[in-house]
């Protein structure tokens with residue numbers, strides 16, 4: 001074997017092979033072995049000359065060139081995003097002479113920004129109104145309180161999104177407080193932040209705004225289900241300030257507990273965090289917090305880390321109830337292994353300053369009342385209706401049953417209206433209230449609104465200008481085609497992803513048309529590989545290259561230095 005190996009790699013033997021008939025004097029082996037050797041060397045030569053060499057060359061070149069290609073691609077994207085081109089200004093009329101309609105979009109969340117990103121904004125005078133002047137990438141919000149991700153990494157200003165559109169977009173930082181659907185008029189209120197802008201001592205500024213088309217994408221507010229004490233004593237996890245409040249309160253609890261005697265009930269209370277809601281948000285936050293305790297607080301403050309406790313309370317019998325049974329069992333196993341206390345089947349009845357009072361259903365069906373002391377209470381349960389949604393639905397008879405959200409038809413048009421659309425969490429449809437749904441609805445509405453603009457322009461040409469003959473027929477045919485172009489919205493479910501702690505995630509993924517594949521298009525996985533998939537999926541979904549780079553850098557920073565344990 002040794003000789004054979006040498007025959008392959010010895011340079012002299014290769015010279016020998018190059019001259020057929022020449023007998024080697026270097027090879028101290030039998031004829032048979034020499035001929036085997038000849039064959040092997042010949043084959044190797046053939047392979048290296050014939051099939052392998054070009055392939056290897058190609059692979060090598062591809063490996064060398066790919067990083068350059070990616071670098072160039074990302075450099076182009078960064079340049080493109082940071083240097084937006086000129087925009088078509090807002091005008092009173094289109095080139096055809098038709099009046100340009102005003103489209104007002106309420107909100108700067110998943111639904112609203114999806115419209116903005118996909119709409120040809122030259123077709124309307126577009127105005128965005130939202131009290132939040134940035135888009136927030138909510139799926140990574142549970143990573144913010146622990147400092148795994150810096151909050152600036154997951155926000156994108158509305159104005160940068162607007163500036164990248166072909167037609168000029170106006171943005172007003174204000175809250176819509178009234179919608180007059182009869183006169184197409186909005187009342188906007190801006191809460192004046194600092195003394196410098198407070199006019200005549202007023203805290204708010206109120207203005208009105210006319211619209212031709214209105215899109216309501218105001219989302220939802222946390223739902224307390226009317227449980228006493230929740231609003232006063234909980235931290236929600238919906239917006240950035242919520243995340244900052246959670247961080248501050250958690251750190252406050254640690255610092256105060258440090259001063260208290262070990263073993264005291266008050267110290268134990270302060271060091272216990274209760275998370276209510278076993279959906280993806282609650283699970284992800286509890287998991288992130290436990291990671292933070294185990295990975296960072298344990299290193300710098302081991303005494304306190306040993307006493308910190310996370311309790312996850314869920315009213316249903318399981319957490320992540322929308323996932324399949326195997327993933328639920330896996331998740332609950334991982335959470336328990338991490339040391340998170342799971343309280344499933346527990347209905348919160350009341351919350352006071354220091355305790356959550358819950359009723360847990362026993363196996364015999366009886367209810368057991370438990371009092372859970374807490375230092376930090378995070379409320380991560382369902383969605384409630386915003387005041388502006390109640391205001392709108394109270395004015396339209398067709399919306400009188402809209403207690404859980406606005407009722408829309410299959411084209412996202414508000415029932416009882418001809419020019420108001422609604423999407424996302426503020427609506428009540430058969431689809432779940434998720435970013436995925438809101439984003440797809442936004443894409444759909446953007447193309448529907450483009451069709452509406454074209455229909456409007458064609459109708460103008462047909463009825464308000466003096467076209468005749470072939471030209472008129474052509475416009476009529478186009479109008480007919482455009483009117484048929486708006487198809488009902490169809491949601492394409494892609495699946496659910498959730499981080500469950502200790503660098504593990506679960507994914508219940510779906511692709512293709514479910515009715516066609518009959519469950520063959522479903523994959524349920526969990527573990528470390530899924531965690532990397534979770535990371536890459538979310539990085540891909542972030543709104544801009546800037547966000548993608550910042551989030552990746554945040555993860556690298558945590559891997560290198562750990563999370564910060566200071567109380568900012």
Ligand SMILES: Cc1cc2nc3c(=O)[nH]c(=O)nc-3n(C[C@H](O)[C@H](O)[C@H](O)COP(=O)(O)OP(=O)(O)OC[C@H]3O[C@@H](n4cnc5c(N)ncnc54)[C@H](O)[C@@H]3O)c2cc1C
Nearest residue numbers: 107108109110111138139176218219424425433434435436
């Ligand atoms: C922590 C967290 C994690 C989540 N993770 C996921 C996930 O992993 N996957 C997923 O699919 N979904 C996830 N979701 C759900 C998802 O974020 C929502 O379904 C989605 O944000 C709904 O989009 P939206 O546009 O309807 O509302 P939002 O994104 O909530 O946007 C509403 C907008 O309306 C504005 N607004 C409010 N009131 C007014 C008013 N009166 N006038 C004008 N504007 C107003 C708000 O400022 C905001 O800009 C998560 C939610 C949270 C809170």
